[in-house]
Amino acid sequence: MNKPKNQTLDPQDWESMRELGHQMIDDLIDYWKGIREEKIWRPIPEEIKQRLDDSIPETGMDPEAVYEEFKKTIFPYNKGNVHPRFFAWIQGTGTPMGTFADLLASGMNPNTTIGEHSAMYVDRQVVNWCKELMGFPSSASGILVSGGSMANITALTVARNAFGEGKIREKGLLENGQQLILYCSTETHACIQKAAEILGIGSQHVRKIPVNDAYEMRADLLQKQIEQDLELGLCPFAIVGTAGTVNTGAIDPLDDLFKISRQYNLWFHVDGAYGALAKLDPVYSDRLKAIEEADSLAFDLHKWMYVPYEVGCTLIRDAKKHRDAFANTPNYLLQESRGLSGGLDSINHYGFELSRGFKALKIWMSLKEHGREKYAQMIAQNNRQAEYLTQLVLENPQLELMAPTSMSITCFRMSPPNFSEEQIRDLNQEILVRLQEEGIASPSSTILNGKYTIRIANVNQRSQFEDMDLLVREVIRIGKEIIG
Ligand SMILES: *Cc1c(COP(=O)(O)O)cnc(C)c1O
Numbered sequence: 001m002n003k004p005k006n007q008t009l010d011p012q013d014w015e016s017m018r019e020l021g022h023q024m025i026d027d028l029i030d031y032w033k034g035i036r037e038e039k040i041w042r043p044i045p046e047e048i049k050q051r052l053d054d055s056i057p058e059t060g061m062d063p064e065a066v067y068e069e070f071k072k073t074i075f076p077y078n079k080g081n082v083h084p085r086f087f088a089w090i091q092g093t094g095t096p097m098g099t100f101a102d103l104l105a106s107g108m109n110p111n112t113t114i115g116e117h118s119a120m121y122v123d124r125q126v127v128n129w130c131k132e133l134m135g136f137p138s139s140a141s142g143i144l145v146s147g148g149s150m151a152n153i154t155a156l157t158v159a160r161n162a163f164g165e166g167k168i169r170e171k172g173l174l175e176n177g178q179q180l181i182l183y184c185s186t187e188t189h190a191c192i193q194k195a196a197e198i199l200g201i202g203s204q205h206v207r208k209i210p211v212n213d214a215y216e217m218r219a220d221l222l223q224k225q226i227e228q229d230l231e232l233g234l235c236p237f238a239i240v241g242t243a244g245t246v247n248t249g250a251i252d253p254l255d256d257l258f259k260i261s262r263q264y265n266l267w268f269h270v271d272g273a274y275g276a277l278a279k280l281d282p283v284y285s286d287r288l289k290a291i292e293e294a295d296s297l298a299f300d301l302h303k304w305m306y307v308p309y310e311v312g313c314t315l316i317r318d319a320k321k322h323r324d325a326f327a328n329t330p331n332y333l334l335q336e337s338r339g340l341s342g343g344l345d346s347i348n349h350y351g352f353e354l355s356r357g358f359k360a361l362k363i364w365m366s367l368k369e370h371g372r373e374k375y376a377q378m379i380a381q382n383n384r385q386a387e388y389l390t391q392l393v394l395e396n397p398q399l400e401l402m403a404p405t406s407m408s409i410t411c412f413r414m415s416p417p418n419f420s421e422e423q424i425r426d427l428n429q430e431i432l433v434r435l436q437e438e439g440i441a442s443p444s445s446t447i448l449n450g451k452y453t454i455r456i457a458n459v460n461q462r463s464q465f466e467d468m469d470l471l472v473r474e475v476i477r478i479g480k481e482i483i484g
Pocket residue numbers: 090146147148149150189191242244245246271272273274275300312
């Protein structure tokens with residue numbers, strides 16, 4: 001048979017691809033360097049949206065032309081969380097080194113789940129560093145996943161499977177007619193309920209315990225609810241405490257929750273997706289100390305470690321329970337004692353995902369570049385910025401602080417005298433949108449006790465104290481313009 005012509009996706013001209021790669025890096029550096037002077041957000045023109053709705057290209061074009069199209073249609077309409085005044089939701093900034101690490105990881109392209117190769121050891125080292133950061137024992141286990149939601153469901157899967165005789169994997173949930181009950185607060189992130197739904201527990205069996213004025217779970221009501229459920233013959237199995245709620249940064253009384261979990265023999269999970277890393281700020285380290293006692297912890301590195309999306313981490317105190325929840329070994333994944341199929345325990349034994357990228361590298365390179373101390377300073381800086389902003393709000397009679405400021409979340413709004421609740425909502429909604437549309441800053445909003453509020457969540461390694469001054473100034477300027 002005549003051999004067909006060989007084909008490949010590699011470039012025909014390596015030198016022009018090299019040049020193009022250099023150009024991309026140059027453009028990124030210029031982008032980061034000048035980001036403070038840029039508008040934080042711009043609306044996407046209709047024609048661009050249409051181009052981003054074209055059907056699949058049948059034939060290719062030059063790499064240079066592809067990049068030109070990226071620069072025209074995609075690059076200018078970024079979300080903005082790289083900007084120093086991005087405060088919406090809870091979203092990290094990323095760093096140059098983190099970005100380049102992702103480039104290198106993608107260039108090496110190891111599927112980091114099994115085998116004897118360097119990425120497996122970097123992944124293990126980074127998980128060990130995560131344990132050190134969080135005060136977990138070295139005997140604990142952990143896994144890097146795509147983010148906080150995945151980290152939470154991974155931990156809750158272990159909690160569920162460890163329940164009772166630990167036979168849930170084999171027999172399913174209802175073998176003994178037991179109804180598992182999960183406890184969290186009304187302020188708990190929505191991913192916990194979603195996880196409970198996926199895990200077969202059912203949203204109806206997620207008890208959302210009320211919070212106090214500071215939006216922290218009421219431990220007394222938690223205990224009452226557990227007692228009630230036991231009386232009904234239900235099976236409480238886990239408590240989820242939040243270290244930094246998504247609305248206001250509140251910290252549940254973790255010490256009390258831990259004690260209650262021991263009293264009733266329940267799994268104690270901490271959702272620290274946002275706030276666990278505030279352990280590095282001495283102002284918060286005491287209140288977050290109980291994280292070290294948790295059976296499991298979920299936290300994000302793409303939030304307060306500022307690494308590029310995506311990466312979160314699950315830590316499990318009892319490594320055996322962790323492995324027992326996920327490990328299985330089909331014939332096509334046998335491990336050998338030597339060669340490429342040797343090496344460390346497969347990471348797939350600790351989570352649901354099989355194929356995994358080399359997401360550990362961006363954390364490894366970032367921590368090598370800056371060291372733990374620098375991250376402690378950066379996290380503390382965000383917290384001090386929130387305190388500074390709070391002070392500005394309290395000093396200004398036109399503004400109203402809407403929740404106690406905890407960690408780096410500040411909730412406030414403009415509230416002119418004699419305005420109804422509805423008028424205040426309309427005003428602040430308009431202020432928020434104009435801040436974004438004028439490209440000044442990107443807060444987001446939430447509703448606290450039925451009241452609409454602007455919400456500043458700061459996990460931004462580029463923001464400065466002066467940005468808080470500017471934010472307050474602009475809120476008031478825009479507010480006055482609207483009122484007329
Ligand atoms: C962000 C967040 C989550 C979800 O994490 P993702 O990384 O967005 O999946 C869960 N819980 C809390 C408290 C969060 O702040």
